Amino acid sequence: MLQVRVKPGIEDRIRGFFPWVYRAEIASLSRKPKKGELVVVRDFGGKFLGYGYINPDVSIAIRILSFDKEEPVTPELIKKRIREAYDYRKRLYINSNAFRLIHSEGDLLPGLIVDVYGEYAVLEFTTYGMNRFREVVLEALVETLRPKGIYEKANLTAQKVEGIKVREGPVYGEVPDEIVIWEHDLKYLINIPEGQKTGFFLDQRNARKFVRSLVEPGDRCLDVFCHTGGFALNMKKMGADEVIAVDISEPALEVGRKNEELNGLSGIEWVQANAFDYLRELDRRGEKFDVVVIDPPSFAKNKHAVPNALRGYKELCVRGLRITRQGGYLAIFSCSFHITEQHLLEVLTQASYDVRRQVRVIAKTFQDKDHPWILQMPNTLYLKGIWVEVV
Numbered sequence: 106m107l108q109v110r111v112k113p114g115i116e117d118r119i120r121g122f123f124p125w126v127y128r129a130e131i132a133s134l135s136r137k138p139k140k141g142e143l144v145v146v147r148d149f150g151g152k153f154l155g156y157g158y159i160n161p162d163v164s165i166a167i168r169i170l171s172f173d174k175e176e177p178v179t180p181e182l183i184k185k186r187i188r189e190a191y192d193y194r195k196r197l198y199i200n201s202n203a204f205r206l207i208h209s210e211g212d213l214l215p216g217l218i219v220d221v222y223g224e225y226a227v228l229e230f231t232t233y234g235m236n237r238f239r240e241v242v243l244e245a246l247v248e249t250l251r252p253k254g255i256y257e258k259a260n261l262t263a264q265k266v267e268g269i270k271v272r273e274g275p276v277y278g279e280v281p282d283e284i285v286i287w288e289h290d291l292k293y294l295i296n297i298p299e300g301q302k303t304g305f306f307l308d309q310r311n312a313r314k315f316v317r318s319l320v321e322p323g324d325r326c327l328d329v330f331c332h333t334g335g336f337a338l339n340m341k342k343m344g345a346d347e348v349i350a351v352d353i354s355e356p357a358l359e360v361g362r363k364n365e366e367l368n369g370l371s372g373i374e375w376v377q378a379n380a381f382d383y384l385r386e387l388d389r390r391g392e393k394f395d396v397v398v399i400d401p402p403s404f405a406k407n408k409h410a411v412p413n414a415l416r417g418y419k420e421l422c423v424r425g426l427r428i429t430r431q432g433g434y435l436a437i438f439s440c441s442f443h444i445t446e447q448h449l450l451e452v453l454t455q456a457s458y459d460v461r462r463q464v465r466v467i468a469k470t471f472q473d474k475d476h477p478w479i480l481q482m483p484n485t486l487y488l489k490g491i492w493v494e495v496v
């Protein structure tokens with residue numbers, strides 16, 4: 106197997122279970138590497154550090170799958186990891202038939218994402234090295250889940266960065282365009298081919314549950330960046346009198362309307378608009394809400410985008426605070442690991458000062474537990490939410 110020695114000083118981080126080796130940290134290779142091939146990673150003196158795969162064309166050149174000398178990367182190891190990931194999810198009691206089964210590094214399977222929607226699974230390969238295990242992964246998913254169908258989503262970033270030939274479409278059995286899943290006591294329509302991400306924002310499950318504890322019958326609520334109505338439906342279910350759900354995507358709103366009907370609910374106002382313009386307009390009109398949830402897409406895809414993203418967040422927090430009535434609640438989320446919890450808190454502090462509204466933090470929520478994050482990689486905690494009460 107290809108042997109890789111890392112530069113002096115890198116070994117402790119890897120011994121501490123950090124699973125990446127950057128290209129610039131490689132001291133030597135036993136020969137010219139082939140894209141995606143398996144490697145043994147060693148410290149500068151030659152001591153074993155881990156087994157992984159390499160892509161010499163990208164900055165994160167090596168991803169480690171095993172830190173155990175007795176556990177090399179084999180098809181059996183991949184299958185075992187998939188079974189373990191499934192066993193872990195079974196123990197979670199997430200109260201839904203839709204969950205993330207494989208969360209890449211979080212399940213010690215870097216480069217693989219698998220979401221389960223009832224009897225169907227959706228998978229994405231995000232690295233060249235993991236894509237080479239596609240047959241093994243498929244076999245293990247069929248053995249573990251016994252699904253009716255598996256759909257592969259093309260990850261275009263992976264195609265561009267890692268050079269994978271991405272595929273899109275069913276790769277096992279048959280997958281209908283629309284699937285109905287349940288979460289808590291609500292049903293959701295999932296359109297796998299057309300939907301954003303793999304079809305649904307599974308990571309917000311616990312936050313969708315939490316919002317229920319804040320809504321009182323008769324409340325007026327606002328779900329900004331609502332997608333297919335995750336928060337809006339929960340608000341309505343709790344007896345909110347008026348719920349406005351805003352998103353820029355008409356197809357997402359269309360699914361939202363169907364979700365409302367599917368759950369025997371009515372009266373949600375679905376608004377197709379740019380959230381920034383719409384919030385400005387609500388503010389100008391002096392509108393007030395009891396509960397406001399703002400769950401934007403990732404504004405910062407890389408660290409250079411952070412200053413601009415923070416300006417966007419500031420605007421959202423200012424408008425959000427101004428339209429939340431005294432005693433009401435506001436939640437603001439970041440799903441970009443570049444915009445940290447600290448960033449959100451700072452932006453909220455500035456917004457609170459600017460609009461002269463005092464707030465207190467009542468909760469923080471994070472990506473739900475089927476999206477585990479790696480302790481040594483704070484950036485794998487990508488979804489953060491701060492919930493405040495306007496006092």
Ligand SMILES: C[S@@+](CC[C@H](N)C(=O)[O-])C[C@H]1O[C@@H](n2cnc3c(N)ncnc32)[C@H](O)[C@@H]1O
Pocket residue numbers: 301305306309313330331332333334335336351352353354357378379380381400401402403440
């Ligand atoms: C993180 S998702 C929201 C997920 C949702 N809260 C849920 O629980 O399913 C972000 C949403 O923002 C929408 N979006 C992106 N840019 C927007 C904009 N400028 N104005 C309004 N919506 C936007 C996307 O269409 C997407 O549905």
